[in-house]
Each structure stands twice: as C-alpha cells, then as structure tokens.
Amino acid sequence: MIRTQSVSRSYGDALVVDNVTLDIPARGVTSIIGPNGAGKSTLLSMVSRLLEMSAGSVTVDGMDVTKTPSDALARRLSILRQDNHISARITVRDLIGFGRYPHSKGRLTVEDRNHIDKAIDYLDLGPLSDRFLDELSGGQRQRAFVAMVLAQDTDYVLLDEPLNNLDMKHAMGMMKLMRQAASELGKTVVLVLHDINFASWYSDYIVAMKHGKVAAQGAGPEMIRPEVLSEIYEMDIKVHEIGGQLISVYYG
Numbered sequence: 001m002i003r004t005q006s007v008s009r010s011y012g013d014a015l016v017v018d019n020v021t022l023d024i025p026a027r028g029v030t031s032i033i034g035p036n037g038a039g040k041s042t043l044l045s046m047v048s049r050l051l052e053m054s055a056g057s058v059t060v061d062g063m064d065v066t067k068t069p070s071d072a073l074a075r076r077l078s079i080l081r082q083d084n085h086i087s088a089r090i091t092v093r094d095l096i097g098f099g100r101y102p103h104s105k106g107r108l109t110v111e112d113r114n115h116i117d118k119a120i121d122y123l124d125l126g127p128l129s130d131r132f133l134d135e136l137s138g139g140q141r142q143r144a145f146v147a148m149v150l151a152q153d154t155d156y157v158l159l160d161e162p163l164n165n166l167d168m169k170h171a172m173g174m175m176k177l178m179r180q181a182a183s184e185l186g187k188t189v190v191l192v193l194h195d196i197n198f199a200s201w202y203s204d205y206i207v208a209m210k211h212g213k214v215a216a217q218g219a220g221p222e223m224i225r226p227e228v229l230s231e232i233y234e235m236d237i238k239v240h241e242i243g244g245q246l247i248s249v250y251y252g
Contacts, residue, residue: 001023001061002023002024002026002047002058002156003022003059004022004057004058005056005058006019006020006055006056006057007019007022007043007046007055007056007057007058008020008055009039009042009051009052009054010054015212016039016042016212017039017042017043018211019055019056019213020056020212020214022207022214024190025204025205026155026188028189028205029178029182029189029190029191029202029203029205030188030207031191031192031193031198031202031203031207032044032191032192032193032206032208033193033196033206033207033232034208034210035210035233038209038210038211038212039209039213041161041192044079044160044190045079045081045160047060047065048077048158049065049066049073053066060073060077060156061076071102074101074102074152075152077154077155077157078099078152078156078157078158079149079158079159080145080149080159080160080162082160084141089133090132090133091130091131091132091133092125092129092130092131092133092144093120093129093130095133095144095147095148096119096120096125096144096147098148099116099148099149099152100112100115100116100151100152103152103153115153119147119150120147122147122177123144123146123147124173125143125147128140138165139167139170142162142164142166143170143174146162146174150181154187155187156188156190157178157189158190159189159190161192161193162178163195163198171198175198175201176202178191179202182204191203196224196229196248197247197248199220200220200224200245200246200248201245201247203220204219204220206218206220206224208223208228208232210232215231216228216231220246225239226238226239229250235250236250237249238250
C-alpha cells in the first residue's frame with residue numbers, strides 16, 4: 001500500500017498540494033482525476049521521490065521513500081513522467097533496457113534481456129524495436145517509454161498521463177494493458193488521467209483532487225456520479241450506464 005500522510009508542496013506562496021492524507025490500495029488500478037492545476041502530477045512526483053515534499057511523509061509498503069536507498073526504491077516502484085526527453089539517439093530496445101538498470105547496473109543478464117523482450121511484446125513494439133526514438137511518432141514513443149517502465153518489473157507502477165499522444169485505439173489498448181498488469185501480474189498501477197471515462201471503465205479505485213486537496217475518493221460506482229463529478233469539475237456532467245459501465249457525458 002502507498003500511504004501519504006499530511007503531504008504538502010508549495011512554490012513560494014502557492015500551495016499546490018495541501019495536506020493530503022491518502023491510502024492507495026495495493027494491487028489493482030487506481031486513477032487520480034481532477035481539473036488542471038489540482039495537484040495530481042505533483043502528488044505523484046512526491047510519492048516517487050522525484051519531487052521533495054514541503055511537509056508530510058510517504059511510505060510504500062511501510063518504507064519511507066525519503067529514507068529508502070534509491071536502488072531499493074527503484075526495485076519496488078517505477079514512474080513514467082509526463083515530460084520524457086532523451087537527447088541521445090538510441091533505439092527502442094536500448095530505451096527499454098534502461099528500465100533494467102536498478103537490477104543490472106548497466107550489465108544486462110539473460111534475465112534482464114528476457115524482461116526487455118517481454119515488455120517489447122507486451123506493448124507490441126517488435127517491429128519498432130530497432131528503430132531510433134526520433135524516427136517514431138509521438139504515440140509510438142509513448143508506448144516505448146511505458147515499456148521501459150514495465151521492464152523495470154516493480155510491484156508499483158506510477159504513470160503520469162500515459163495516454164498522452166495516443167489515438168483512441170492505442171489509448172484503449174494502453175488501458176487494457178494496465179488493467180491486465182494489475183489483474184494478471186499483481187501490479188499496483190497508479191495513473192494520473194484526464195479522461196474520466198477511461199478512469200471509470202478500467203479503475204478499481206478513483207481519487208479526485210481539486211485545489212490541491214483530495215475532494216473525493218472511492219470505488220468507480222461511488223465516484224462516477226453526476227453530483228460528485230459536477231462538483232469536482234464545476235460543470236454539468238451527466239452519467240449513463242452503457243453495457244454495464246458508467247459513462248460520463250459533458251458536451252454541450
């Protein structure tokens with residue numbers, strides 16, 4: 001379980017994350033939703049120790065992330081940030097190989113290569129594995145970065161806006177893979193998402209943030225309700241059941 005206790009982050013006088021106490025359950029898919037500027041990505045960055053907390057604490061299975069050695073934390077938790085920029089001209093396979101660094105320290109073993117091959121197959125990157133990143137579309141690069149994170153083979157997988165640059169087909173495919181990773185591989189997948197319908201369809205648990213605070217949290221059916229979503233997003237949102245799933249409509 002990931003536990004945040006009174007976590008805050010400020011930039012000058014601006015409080016971006018405000019005293020957040022939250023338990024993210026182990027195993028399954030948890031989606032963090034909310035309007036722009038709600039503090040979703042900032043919270044995820046503090047959980048993964050990419051960003052220092054102004055106050056509070058974060059533990060992962062009881063390990064304090066600020067006190068746990070980097071290599072030990074990287075074998076337990078992996079993260080894909082929104083802004084992934086690699087200036088070196090490397091292939092897709094090389095990029096995915098970086099995910100094995102916490103295990104191999106740069107000297108790949110047979111086991112490491114097996115994990116790389118599995119991640120390539122999982123994201124359907126076989127035909128692209130020897131292509132350079134700068135030859136790929138935005139969506140193809142995004143899939144390669146997700147494969148790198150999966151190759152790290154951690155219990156906890158944190159993904160900040162993993163659907164960026166993906167068309168509808170590949171966005172749906174990505175969410176199916178995350179659902180599969182949780183259900184079949186026992187992973188704990190935590191996603192920052194803007195699409196509340198993907199959150200509704202694929203999540204076990206949903207956390208909604210607003211103005212730096214947790215505004216609501218619960219299982220999908222508890223969260224995907226007109227009164228909850230309309231309050232969070234400050235707009236009229238209707239919810240319909242289609243094929244047994246709750247779908248939000250907010251156009252017009």
